[in-house]
Amino acid sequence: MxxxxxxxxxxxxxxxxxxxxxxxxxxxxxxxxxxxxxxxxxxxxxxxxxxxxxxxxxxxxxxxxxxxxxxxxxxxxxxxxxxxxxxxxxxxxxxxxxxxxxxxxxxxxxxxxxxxxxxxSAVWRRYSYRVSDHPGGVDPLLRGHVLWHNWPLDADAMNEAARLLLGEHDFAAYCKKRDGATTIRTLQALSWERRADGVLEATVKADAFCHNMVRSLVGAMLFVGDGHRPPSWPGEVLSAGVRDSAVHVVRPHGLTLEEVGYPADGELAARNLAARNRRSLPVAGTGNAASSAAGCC
Known part of the structure; x- marks a missing residue:
């Protein structure tokens, strides 16, 4: 490429x-x-x-x-x-x-x-994940884009937990590991807002995402929102650096790639080089780098 x-x-x-x-x-x-x-x-x-x-x-x-x-x-x-x-x-x-x-x-x-x-060249990707905790379920006209969670959700608790995950970290605990690919990412935004129709909408923005990252983060947030775990728990999972069986990869239909951001035209070449260097790890036994997969979420 x-x-x-x-x-x-x-x-x-x-x-x-x-x-x-x-x-x-x-x-x-x-x-x-x-x-x-x-x-x-x-x-x-x-x-x-x-x-x-x-x-x-x-x-x-x-x-x-x-x-x-x-x-x-x-x-x-x-x-x-x-x-x-x-x-x-x-x-x-x-x-x-x-x-x-x-x-x-x-x-x-x-x-x-x-x-x-x-x-x-992309400097960030922004995703949304949409969840309904209405006891009657999801509006039939939205069912293909909104997950139903059969427990009341506390958006404030979810936002408290989300703040502990922002910044540059190794997100191995929230990613499906792939050979030769780094799991270090910079999470630029993660927040929840309840819309006027009652649907909870997460905004998730990062320089890039590793496989299953967004859906795993959402799974952890939901466990906090419904009271099964304290707001500190997702951050503790992140620090441990290993998959926790309690972190579920939520279903894909609630997730939408909303926008991709790019730098000014004159900065494209430098951005490409930085992105390639950042998303690769040395291949064992060689001096070569293996590019990370672009699969996501």
Missing amino acids: TDVVEPGRVRVRLDLSYDGKEFSGWARQRGRRTVQEELESALRVVMRLGAEEAAQVELTVAGRTDAGVHARGQVAHVDLPEQVWEEHSEQLLRRLAGRLPMDVRVWRVSAAPPHFNARF
Whole structure:
């Protein structure tokens, strides 16, 4: 993966959203329906690419969301031949709308600035997780995006616990470990607010997330909110550095990737280098680094 676009090609940024219910996540998987496969297939068709050009249509994404996770502000990029971009750029958005299934929408297509990389240029990702503790359950019109928790939740206690998790930490206790990948992250925001309709909404923002991190953090917060654990408990789990069986990975449908933040154009190259260095660990027995997975949450 490189930040330097090959001569004769244009890096194109796509801003998109999707309902994750019927997808096995973002990343292409054999025999499974994924967002990446749907979008790459649509691009090949609407641009009428030949076999060689079509084989080079491969998207890089800001965050590889898990099965069932939604996105409102996902960002991806793809490198296209200059002549293909010149021919199709003005009509590409409308043609994608006609080709893509209704649970995936592209809202913006644009030529990216030099050194832009949808994944490594990102300085933060912001997610929301939505929970209802109404004794009657979840509004049927929201059931695909809101988790029902069958205990009353104390938002103040959850926010007290959340404050202890902010900052740079090793989140190994809240991540599914992957070989060669660091679990050190900077949690920039974690807070809960009860909306007017009674739904509790968590805002979770970090430079990046490791696998299952957001859903594990939410699981710990819910255990505090319903009184099963004190507000100090999530911080104690974090300090212990190992998975606690009481920390549940909550279901994915309450989670939505809301927004991805990028620096000014002139800072992209430096950001890419810093992100790559930060998210890698030396491979045992070598001097090489193994890049961490972009999968999330």
